[in-house]
Amino acid sequence: xxKKKNSRKALAVVLGVVGVAGxxxxxxxxxxxxxxxxxxxxxxxxxxxxxxxxxVDYTYNAAFVLQTLTLDSIDPECEDAGAKVTVKxxxxxxxxxxxxxAAVDAxxxxxxxxxxxxxxxxADDLGDVTVVID
Numbered sequence: 001x002x003k004k005k006n007s008r009k010a011l012a013v014v015l016g017v018v019g020v021a022g023x024x025x026x027x028x029x030x031x032x033x034x035x036x037x038x039x040x041x042x043x044x045x046x047x048x049x050x051x052x053x054x055x056v057d058y059t060y061n062a063a064f065v066l067q068t069l070t071l072d073s074i075d076p077e078c079e080d081a082g083a084k085v086t087v088k089x090x091x092x093x094x095x096x097x098x099x100x101x102a103a104v105d106a107x108x109x110x111x112x113x114x115x116x117x118x119x120x121x122x123a124d125d126l127g128d129v130t131v132v133i134d
Contacts, residue, residue, distance in 0.1 A: 047078065047083070047131075047132070047133035047134070048081075048133075048134065049075060049077040049078040049080075049081045049083050049106075049133060050074065050075050050077070050078055050133050051075055051077070052073050052075050053073065054071050054072065054073050054074065054131065055070075055071070055072040055073055056069065056070070056071060056072075056129055056131075057069075057070045057072070058070070058122075060122050061116075064121055064122040064123065065116065065119060065120065065121055065122075066115055066116070066118070066120040066121070066122065067114070067115065067116045068112045068113060068114055068115060068116070069087060069089065069112070069113045069115050069129070070110060070111070070112045070113075071085070071087075071110070071111045071112075071113070071131060072109070072110050072111075073109070074106055074107060074108055074109060074110075074111050074133075075108065076108040078106035078108075078133055079105075079106050079107050079108045081106075082105070082106075083105075083106040083133050083134060084103035084104065084105060084106065084133070084134060085103065085104055085105075085106050085111060085131065085132070085133050086100065086101065086102075086103045086131070086132045086133075086134075087100070087101045087113050087129065087130070087131055087132075088100045088101070088128075088129070088130040088132075089101070089115065089118070089120075089126075089127075089128075089129055089130075090126070090127035090128045090129075091118075091120050091124045091125060091126045091127055092124065092125040092127065093120070093121065093124045093125075097118075097120075098127075099115070099118050101113050101114075101115070106133055
């Protein structure tokens with residue numbers, strides 16, 4: 001019986017170590033996006049190469065239609081790794097909408113995503129911006 005109990009203890013220790021390692025990896029992959037205006041309600045980003053916070057901003061035209069979504073402070077490690085950036089934007093203009101924009105090469109510094117074709121107005125209820133860098 002003692003042998004069976006010891007093997008259970010060893011298994012519990014191994015599972016605990018694996019669990020802690022998994023949690024540390026998960027926390028390292030979730031980063032912070034800062035919004036420069038009140039347009040984005042919630043934000044999230046996931047990356048293995050991005051360690052800095054990313055600033056998010058929008059530009060809009062005279063008719064108050066959003067034109068670009070700008071991500072500032074992309075880390076050079078992402079460019080060096082050949083990473084791709086994918087952006088998903090959610091909004092509500094009377095109906096829940098979302099668009100995922102094609103992955104583009106990560107470049108150090110500022111990255112702009114053209115969102116004009118979506119016709120999103122500044123007055124629309126903007127939701128989450130999700131940024132995936134992989």
